[in-house]
Amino acid sequence: MSSLNQFVFPISPLLSSSSPSVRAHQQRIPPQNKNPFHSSSSSLISSTPAKPTSEPRSKSSWIETLRSQARSGLLLDSVSTYIAMMTADVAPDSFVFPAILKAAADLQDLDLGKQIHAHVVKFGYGSKSTTVDNTLVNMYGKCGDMGDAYKVFDRMSQRDQVSWNSMIAALYRHEEWNDALEAFRFMQMEHVETSSFTLVSVLLACGSFRSGVGLRLGKQVHGYSLRKGDVTTHLINALMAMYAKLGMLDYSRSLLNVFEDRDLVTWNTIISSYSQKGHFSEALEFLKFMVSEGVRPDGVTIASILPACAHLELLDLGKEIHAYVMRNPDLSENSFVASALVDMYCNCKQVISGARIFNRTVTRNIALWNAMLAGYTQNGHFDEALMLFIEMLEVAALSPNPTTLASVLPSCVHSQAFSDAESIHGFVIKLGFGEDMYVRNALMDMYSRIGKIETSKAIFDSMEFKDVVSWNTMITGFVICGQPSDALLLLHEMHRFRRKDDGTKNDAGSSFRANSITLMAVLPGCASLSALAKGKEIHAYAIKNNLASDVAVGSALIDMYAKCGGLNLSKKVFDEMPRKNVITWNVLIMAYGMHGQGKEAFNLFRTMAAQVSRGSDVQFNDITFIAVFAACSHSGLVDEGLNLFYNMRAEYGIEPTSDHYACIVDLLGRAGKLNTAYELINNMPVQYDKTGAWSSLLGACHVHKDVDLGEIAARNLIKAEPHVDSHYVLLSNIYASAGLWEKAMEVRKSMKQMGVRKEPGCSWIEFGDKVHRFLAGDVMHPQSEQLYGFVEGLSERMRKEGYVPDTSCVLHNLDEKEKESLLCGHSEKLAIAFGILNTPPGRVIRVAKNLRVCNDCHMATKFISKIEGREIILRDVRRFHHFKDGICSCGDYW
Numbered sequence: 001m002s003s004l005n006q007f008v009f010p011i012s013p014l015l016s017s018s019s020p021s022v023r024a025h026q027q028r029i030p031p032q033n034k035n036p037f038h039s040s041s042s043s044l045i046s047s048t049p050a051k052p053t054s055e056p057r058s059k060s061s062w063i064e065t066l067r068s069q070a071r072s073g074l075l076l077d078s079v080s081t082y083i084a085m086m087t088a089d090v091a092p093d094s095f096v097f098p099a100i101l102k103a104a105a106d107l108q109d110l111d112l113g114k115q116i117h118a119h120v121v122k123f124g125y126g127s128k129s130t131t132v133d134n135t136l137v138n139m140y141g142k143c144g145d146m147g148d149a150y151k152v153f154d155r156m157s158q159r160d161q162v163s164w165n166s167m168i169a170a171l172y173r174h175e176e177w178n179d180a181l182e183a184f185r186f187m188q189m190e191h192v193e194t195s196s197f198t199l200v201s202v203l204l205a206c207g208s209f210r211s212g213v214g215l216r217l218g219k220q221v222h223g224y225s226l227r228k229g230d231v232t233t234h235l236i237n238a239l240m241a242m243y244a245k246l247g248m249l250d251y252s253r254s255l256l257n258v259f260e261d262r263d264l265v266t267w268n269t270i271i272s273s274y275s276q277k278g279h280f281s282e283a284l285e286f287l288k289f290m291v292s293e294g295v296r297p298d299g300v301t302i303a304s305i306l307p308a309c310a311h312l313e314l315l316d317l318g319k320e321i322h323a324y325v326m327r328n329p330d331l332s333e334n335s336f337v338a339s340a341l342v343d344m345y346c347n348c349k350q351v352i353s354g355a356r357i358f359n360r361t362v363t364r365n366i367a368l369w370n371a372m373l374a375g376y377t378q379n380g381h382f383d384e385a386l387m388l389f390i391e392m393l394e395v396a397a398l399s400p401n402p403t404t405l406a407s408v409l410p411s412c413v414h415s416q417a418f419s420d421a422e423s424i425h426g427f428v429i430k431l432g433f434g435e436d437m438y439v440r441n442a443l444m445d446m447y448s449r450i451g452k453i454e455t456s457k458a459i460f461d462s463m464e465f466k467d468v469v470s471w472n473t474m475i476t477g478f479v480i481c482g483q484p485s486d487a488l489l490l491l492h493e494m495h496r497f498r499r500k501d502d503g504t505k506n507d508a509g510s511s512f513r514a515n516s517i518t519l520m521a522v523l524p525g526c527a528s529l530s531a532l533a534k535g536k537e538i539h540a541y542a543i544k545n546n547l548a549s550d551v552a553v554g555s556a557l558i559d560m561y562a563k564c565g566g567l568n569l570s571k572k573v574f575d576e577m578p579r580k581n582v583i584t585w586n587v588l589i590m591a592y593g594m595h596g597q598g599k600e601a602f603n604l605f606r607t608m609a610a611q612v613s614r615g616s617d618v619q620f621n622d623i624t625f626i627a628v629f630a631a632c633s634h635s636g637l638v639d640e641g642l643n644l645f646y647n648m649r650a651e652y653g654i655e656p657t658s659d660h661y662a663c664i665v666d667l668l669g670r671a672g673k674l675n676t677a678y679e680l681i682n683n684m685p686v687q688y689d690k691t692g693a694w695s696s697l698l699g700a701c702h703v704h705k706d707v708d709l710g711e712i713a714a715r716n717l718i719k720a721e722p723h724v725d726s727h728y729v730l731l732s733n734i735y736a737s738a739g740l741w742e743k744a745m746e747v748r749k750s751m752k753q754m755g756v757r758k759e760p761g762c763s764w765i766e767f768g769d770k771v772h773r774f775l776a777g778d779v780m781h782p783q784s785e786q787l788y789g790f791v792e793g794l795s796e797r798m799r800k801e802g803y804v805p806d807t808s809c810v811l812h813n814l815d816e817k818e819k820e821s822l823l824c825g826h827s828e829k830l831a832i833a834f835g836i837l838n839t840p841p842g843r844v845i846r847v848a849k850n851l852r853v854c855n856d857c858h859m860a861t862k863f864i865s866k867i868e869g870r871e872i873i874l875r876d877v878r879r880f881h882h883f884k885d886g887i888c889s890c891g892d893y894w
Contacts (some may be wrong), residue, residue, distance in 0.1 A: 006865035052436055062090050063099075071100040078103045079112070089683075092119060094129045101135040107526040110143035117148075127155045134162045136698040171207075174326075180205040181217065196230050200238040214246045243575025244273030264295055265817050272304035277552075278516070280308035297324070299331055300765050303340040310347035313581060313617060318344045335363050339371040346375025366401055373409040382415035402433055406442040413449045413875045421450055437465050441473045448477030456892045468512050471497075476521040484525030485771055488534060491522050514541065516550045523556040527563035530848040530875060531766045535560045540572075551577065555584045562591030563872035565846045565880060582618050590627040595880045598635025601628060609652075620652055620660065629663035633670055634879050636893050641667045658684070660693030668702020670893070674709050690722050695727075702730045720821050725751070737808060763827035765835050774830040777822070787833045791824045794833070798863040806856035830875060836868055847877045861885050 003581045011337055061087040069078035073835030078634040082100045086092070092100070097120055104113035117136060125132045133156045140149035153159070153167050164187040171180035183201045188193065190761060206218035222239055225231070236259050243251035247319040256262065258268050287305050290297070298427035299303075302325060310320035316320050322341055322891065325331040338361040347356035358364070358372045369392050376385035389408045392398050400408075412421045425443060440459055442680050447455040460474045471494045478487035493513050493746045514522075515592075526535035538559055542548040548557070554577040561569040570591050577584060579849050585608045588686045592601035612619060625648055646653045658810055661684050670679035677700065681693045701710030714731040720728065735744035752760070761776045774781060795803070810819035823829075828849050852874040853861075866886035874881045882889035 001420070017716050025817050027786075030085040033578060039657060056088070057090075059090050062088075063095050066096060066097040070103045073106070074351065075103045075107050082116075091123060093123075094125060096703045097125060097132045098135040101132075101139045105135070105139040105142040108143050110140075110145055113143055114148075118468075125416045127157055130158050130163065133760075134160075134166050137163065137166040137170065141166065141173060144171065144174070146174050146176070159190070159192065160485055161198070162196055164192055165197050165201065168198060168205075172201045172205045175208065177205040177208045194228070196225075196232040196235040199225050199235055199521045202240045203235075203238040207245040211246045214242075215248065223705025224566050230669060231259075231436065231598075233259075233261050233263050233266065236261075236265075240269045241267070241273065242871065244277070246270070246317060248275070249277060249279065251275060253385070262293070262295075264298060264301075267295055268300045268304060269300070271301060275304050275308050278311075280311050283308045284312075284314075291790065293728065299334040299337045300578075301593055302331060302337050306340040306344040307326045307347075308644060313348060315348045315350065318348065324698065333362060335361070335365045335368050339365075339367045342368065342375055346371070346529040349379060350380045351375055351381060357534060364396065366398055366404065369396070369398060370401075371409055373404060375412050377407055380414070382411040383417055385411040386415055386418060397683070400431065402436045402438045403748040405439050406434060409439075409442040409446045410449075413446050419448060437463065437467060437470065441467075441469050444470070444473045445479060446475075448480050451481060453477055453481040453483065466512075468515055470520065473520065475525075479521060479525045481527070482528075484528040484797070487522055487525040488529075488531065491518070494518075506670045516547050516553050518551050519547060522554075523560045526850075529764060529766065529771045530564050530846050531771055532561075532564040532566060532771075532846060533766060535564055549578055551579050551581050555581070555587050557590065558584065560588045561640075562587070562594060563875065565844075565882075567591055567595045567880075571603075580618065582621055582624065586621075586623045586627050589624065591629060593634050593879075594875075595882070596634050596891075598637045598640075601631030601635075602637065620654055622654065622657055624893050625652075626659055626663055629660065629667060631648055633663065633667040634890075634893075636671060638667060638673070640673045657688065658680075658688040660691060661688065661690075662696050664694045666696035666700065668717075669697055670703070672704055674700055674704060674706050678709055678712075690785065691717065694720075697725065698730050702734050706732065707734055707738050722754060723756055725756050728756060729758050734787055757852065761827050761851045763831040763833045763847055765845070765847050767834070767838055772834060774827045774834070776827045777825040778827065778830060781830075781834075781836070783834065786837065787830050788824065790833045790837060791829050791859045794864060794867070795824060795860075797867055798860060801863055801867065805865045806854075806859060809854040823856050823860075826857050828853060829860065832864060832872060832874075834863065835872075836864075836870065842869065844871045844873060846873045850877060852876050852878055853881065857894075858888065862888055 002835060012383075027170065062081070066078050066081045066085065069075075069081060076160060078100060078812055079414065082092070082096070082103075085096075097116065101115055113136075116649035117139075120126050120132055120136065126865055127133060133152055137149050139145070140152065149167070162182065168180050168183045168187070171177075171183060172753040173785045180267065182203065184194075184198065200460070202221050206221060218239075225239075226536065227234060231796075234463065236255055240255050243249070243255070248552065251454050252270060252273055255261055256266065259266070267286065271283050271286045271290070274280075274286060283305060287297070287301070302321060306318060306321060309315070309321065312847070318341075324342065325337055336857050338357055339521045341357050342354040345351070345357065354372065354375045358368065359581075361368060371386070372390055373392075376382070383735070383828045385408060389400075391409075392400070392404070409424060412418050412424045423709060424446075427444065428434055428439055440463055442458050444456040447453070447459070456474065458479045463470060464874050471490070475487045475490050478484065478490060491514065494514065497512055499641075522539060523535065526532075526538065538560075539548065542550075542553055543559070549554050552731045554573060558570045559574045561567070561573065574584065574588050576581070582888060584606070588606050589608075592598070592604060605624070606626070608618065625644070628644060629641050632638070632644075641664065646658065646661075648656060655725050662682065665680055668674070669681065674697070676870065678696055681690055683694065684690055694713045696719060698713035699715060701707075710731060714727055715726040717724070728747050732744045732747040734752075734835060735741070735747065762773060764771050764773045772781065778784060795805075805823050807816055807823070810822050828847055831846060831847045831849075835843075835847065839845065848893065853874060861874060861881070861883050863886065864870070865883035872883040874883065879890070
């Protein structure tokens, strides 16, 4: 056996079909270019070398074939040629090694590269050929072995420009940005001429620092390139990418405007930069300019622009781009383009269209599977997401990555077919992703959504590396679990947290900045607490950081102001928004309804309908009609609500759902039309869930003291939802109001037997930087003694004005004096008293309550507003009451 063969056969197994290198890269090779040795790979693995089947070839012929294959991207073919060449006892030289090392680098096959390195040493080219050493540095850098890259570089007898370029590029790829810049300095100290390729790698490293440091360094490199007169297209592209990554999109745009030799990469850089930074309208404008200059979009362009269509809800434009893709075979067979299309359709709620693209794509990479999984999850198709995940594991035999798990974890929470959501955590650890930041973010979200906020917080606290998503997820978790105060505290901590570039804590680092997702997460917390001052701070932050124009942030601000009692501020935000979607309209319609302004809500709906009829991008959805019906209910607009309900299918194309029926039952019930409401429930389609409708009827029976229908409604509700406390409480209250104390006690006893506990009444008020909470009969507040004394004094003053305590609101069999005493301790009265005692005269008092306000507190607050000369805004679980000069905005219709 030739001495060469001992080096050949250790490489041979790499070419077998079971090799990871071959499996990973076979898809790159067209059928006609597949490895010619593949059919006889078993002979390559055997102990007997393959025998040549043709006339001996010249060395120059071997070399030219191998180099041609490497240049053409036929990587496995070039490796096969190398093996055959050595089998034929043709010794490699300084022309062969760079070509075959390039193939190993592009395959990212470190084992193959190391074996070829052994050949380099064996044949006497180690540290003697600068060209060969350069390709070794490049190979080790691309294959992730920086240790050996350093060794080769340090042992080089002579380094040229390519040597330094290869080392700097390798350092950048491995995120050793400081070392990359240090290497650039040493290169200049050795008086080695830099090139545009050098500067491209250095600029990419500058773009990876935090904005302040990166921008300063990047500008220095930019100035250096101008002094050198280096204005190549790929250098300008790198400058644009660097400035964009550091948040300086205007700088990138200026470079685009002054540079004339723009190529496809230039346009892709500016389009992707604006799209990634959320400037979707501008990204679309750049696409138009690009096409007008005769530059045809490629796969990168399409994958960059489709997210803009999704976020701007421009489904028709997305379909046009899809049509362009279908007319270009190179694009239609591109799996990354397919991923972007799936993502666009799913974000536009067109899941079936997204699934159709997924199913028609022959070559599916992990990104495409992830896009489809995320699409199913985002649109509530949780069972389909889990089935697709199983198909990916079992049929496609693909290993999930962190993005896969982050996409599928929410489905584990919501799918009824997956009963043990926590078991997926063990699966994550088994896969080795337990410490991955993105997966841990998804796990935090999962635990918070199943009510285990302590586990979420434990994961959060244990994370050495956090990004803004980690903070957003934890803030959202607190809001979901009914702990809005903790959400606001965490937002404050987020802004105080100092971090290094890698996300770890560092007192000298930069702080995290809240983004649009953060604001959307925390604003509901402000709304829940009626924390208007904190909400205004967040609004100011949004304006300062150019986030207020975001349609989702704007919609959340409208909702926050409305729920904090600032309806005029909600309308102001609505009017100033440059763009509105259906959520924006729905939120303001709902806001008018909550504040008892049903006519204004109905007029806003008509304005929306007029825009829809003129071809607006905004379209009605189910929530639109729920908001209108709720507004009609709060304002007694029975005829308007009924007319809309019976015509919504014919006029607006919206099929009534069980939620719409529940709203109409509430509308009729509040108006005292209990029998009509009962008939409507009985006439609901059989397949509809009647729980919401029965709940509306039970509430109406409590208001109108209808025992018989109340019993029927409660019986149906307790059968459907035996552990919901409000069903028992309302029935018990109906009995108590009718003086049926024994029946009321039986219901309370039944609650106790079922382990159902009544939610205690709680009211809260914002004062300074703190939200003060009060329970009924609360004596734990530091000012409790002062508050009770003030309320008793108010009661005496109110009696002189004609106030008579409504003791029917005390649902206990006590004497009148005891009932009146209990009324003084109602939580909303304590909160109002706190506001009067701690705020300047004339200041508006804003109080929120977790339950419906009782008749006595409603009457008392009217008297208090007149006696104290205060406007009092009280939000209960259903609506707002604006008290001023002894009058309530609800007109006592509530």
